[in-house]
Amino acid sequence: MRVLWVINAPIPAAASAVGVVPSHFATWIQSAHAALAQEPGLQLSVAFPSPGNPREGSSDGTNYYTFPPVHVGHESNESKAIETLIRRARPNIVHIFGTEGGHALAVARVCAGLNVPFVVGLQGLSTTIAQHYTSGLHASVVHGATVRDVIKRDNLSQQARKYAVGGRAESETLRLTRHVIGRTTWDRAVAHQINPEAAYFTVPETLRPAFYDARWTLDACQRKSLFVSQGHYPVKGLHFVLQAMPLILERHPEAQLWVSGLPPRAPGLRGRLKQTRYATHLRDMVRTANLEEHVHYTGVLDEVSMRDQYLSSHVFLSASTVENESNSLSEAKLLGMPVIASYVGGVVDRIDHGRSGWFYQHDAPYMLAYYVDQVFRDDQRARTMGEAARTDSLLLNDPGRNARVLCDVYARILQNPAV
Numbered sequence: 001m002r003v004l005w006v007i008n009a010p011i012p013a014a015a016s017a018v019g020v021v022p023s024h025f026a027t028w029i030q031s032a033h034a035a036l037a038q039e040p041g042l043q044l045s046v047a048f049p050s051p052g053n054p055r056e057g058s059s060d061g062t063n064y065y066t067f068p069p070v071h072v073g074h075e076s077n078e079s080k081a082i083e084t085l086i087r088r089a090r091p092n093i094v095h096i097f098g099t100e101g102g103h104a105l106a107v108a109r110v111c112a113g114l115n116v117p118f119v120v121g122l123q124g125l126s127t128t129i130a131q132h133y134t135s136g137l138h139a140s141v142v143h144g145a146t147v148r149d150v151i152k153r154d155n156l157s158q159q160a161r162k163y164a165v166g167g168r169a170e171s172e173t174l175r176l177t178r179h180v181i182g183r184t185t186w187d188r189a190v191a192h193q194i195n196p197e198a199a200y201f202t203v204p205e206t207l208r209p210a211f212y213d214a215r216w217t218l219d220a221c222q223r224k225s226l227f228v229s230q231g232h233y234p235v236k237g238l239h240f241v242l243q244a245m246p247l248i249l250e251r252h253p254e255a256q257l258w259v260s261g262l263p264p265r266a267p268g269l270r271g272r273l274k275q276t277r278y279a280t281h282l283r284d285m286v287r288t289a290n291l292e293e294h295v296h297y298t299g300v301l302d303e304v305s306m307r308d309q310y311l312s313s314h315v316f317l318s319a320s321t322v323e324n325e326s327n328s329l330s331e332a333k334l335l336g337m338p339v340i341a342s343y344v345g346g347v348v349d350r351i352d353h354g355r356s357g358w359f360y361q362h363d364a365p366y367m368l369a370y371y372v373d374q375v376f377r378d379d380q381r382a383r384t385m386g387e388a389a390r391t392d393s394l395l396l397n398d399p400g401r402n403a404r405v406l407c408d409v410y411a412r413i414l415q416n417p418a419v
Contacts, residue, residue, distance in 0.1 A: 003410060004045045004091035005033075006107050008098050014046050017057035017064040028327055029097065032206045035403035037062060042407060045089045049103050054081060056088075065089065070102035072169045075109065082110045091116065093410050095181070098123035099170040108176045117417040119179040119201075119409070122187040124324055127167035127194070128345075129235060132322035133160040136240055136363050141281045148274050155277050156234065174198065179413050181406075184346025187324050201409045206399045207331055210307045216335040216386055218379055220311065224255045226372065227313035229306070229328035231259045234278055237319030237342060240365045242285045245294060247369035252376050256294055258313060260306065263297040310335050315375045315382075321362050323347050333357070334397060336390035338382040340371045356388040 007014075009023030011030040016022070037044060037060070050066035057064050065085050070078045082103070086094065094111050096104050096118060104120070111118040134142045134156055142156045149155040174180065174194045181201050182188050188200050226248075231238030238259065248255050264279035265271050286295050298309055310316060316332035318341035325346045332339050333356065341347050342362035351357035358374070360367035375382050 001041060001407075001410060001414070002043045002045070002090060002092045004047060004086065004089045004094045005029075006094060006096045006103065007046060007048045008101055008103075010048050010050065011046070013059055013062065014048060014064045017059040017062075018050075018055040018066055019057070020050050020055070020066070028205060028208060031208050031399065032402070032406075033062070034209075035206050035399040036406060038400075039403055039407050045091065047085055047089070049101070054085065063089065067103070070106045072102040072105075072166050075102050075106040075169070078103070079106055079110055082106050083114065086110060086114060086116060093414055094118040095121060095410075096173075097121045099173050100124055100126055100166060102169060105169045105173045105176075108173045112176050117179075117413055118177060119181055119413060120173060120177045121181040121203075122183075122191060122324065125167075125187060125190050126163045126170050128190055129322055130160050130163035130167055132344075133163060133235060135234070135321040136237075137234060137278075137281070141277060144277045146275050146277050146280060149277050159233070178417070181409060184325050184349045186346035186348070199413075201412075203406050203409060204396045204402050205325060205327060205330060206402050207327065207334055207393075207397050208303050208307075210303045211310075211331045211334045212399075214307055214311060214335055215390075216311050216337045218314075218383060221314050222256070222312050223314050224252050224376055225313045226255065226257045226315055226317055227260075227309060227332075228257065228317050228319060229260045231282070232261055232279075235321055235323075237321050237362060238282060239285060240321075240342075240363065241317060241319045241368065242282065242289065242291065242295070244365035244368040244372070245291055246289050247366060248372050249294065251373050255372075255376075256296065257291075258296050258298055258309065260298050260301055260309065262299060307331075307335070310337060313337070315340060315372060317368070317372075318342060318347060319362070319368070320344055320347070325350060330393060330397060333389035334393040336386040338375045338386050339389060340368065340375070342368075352388070352392070356385055356392055358385075 007029055010020055012022040045063040047065040049069040055066045067081050067085050068078045096107055145155040171194050177198055180191045180198045181203050183204055230236045264283045265275045310332055315338045318326045318329040320342055323345040329341055339357040341351055343359040344362050353359045358371040
């Protein structure tokens, strides 16, 4: 079976094979690729958008291709290059990872025109992200703009509109397909509302290798520390976490919040000019609530450094305003950490409330503070919940099993591609 993956950014093996810079955001796809490459009888090719002339290379039995980036609304511009790529790869089936980029629609159109079976894998869904993008933010933040925002025409309201525009292309992509791969009730519901005729297949995620063997322990962590894996744009809900911090500090004045990534503003004039309106809002929240000594940014972390940050933290927080499945939450669970998550999107399928973690209403920071207090006060409960979370994740995120499930999906589609 010849399978062509179309992904949004190059995994390290792909970048090395064709001579481009790897992406730090495609590492979970790298894990899925490593697991699938072990399956007998499968020839895998991987394609991704990259500026410049199309490139081609191979490594360890996988062929890699690039094609020009495709902008939403201009999908027909690169249809010829994509058709050439697909004819070159000669796949029995094409797997499109994600619906967010313009290339997803371009590939779907070409596959439909060439009568090549394809399946669309759901990641984030722009159609719904736009609806929740600015939750909890005042109009002055949503519609305000820094110098950077004005130059780029990219303040929060404009960003939300871009998701809405992307959602229209996403909807056409999903209407073209007969087959969808997802992993949560939420993505199934959204896909079904757009295309109720498409067959839906459930394939759980394979996570990054560094998280399978390590184990969180209460004795080795920094007590009263909280970890949020992202906070640079509002969907991740960091503004709600900052609202919860004063409530947490009332009971636990030594509590510390760690956020993965760069701080809201780099030093100097250059940093100020590159700052977003959302970043200034976060900075103002920290200053107003006197949180300067309690909120810290880790800088950009690679896989191992990210794992170590989880292990050194007392509790993991997923505070998103909308989410499909949070891979960060799944990684924390796999390590056996206590986890607290907002009750949104597909995350609702990933925690058994009170057994493997706690849920709270995403715009109720007082409830987030309550559950943080519960973790900090009850060591035995923290350990028990972490163990339950790890047990669940070892089953759900098993690399070998998930690779076999995915191969079975491909075979079932090829047996009856018209359904």
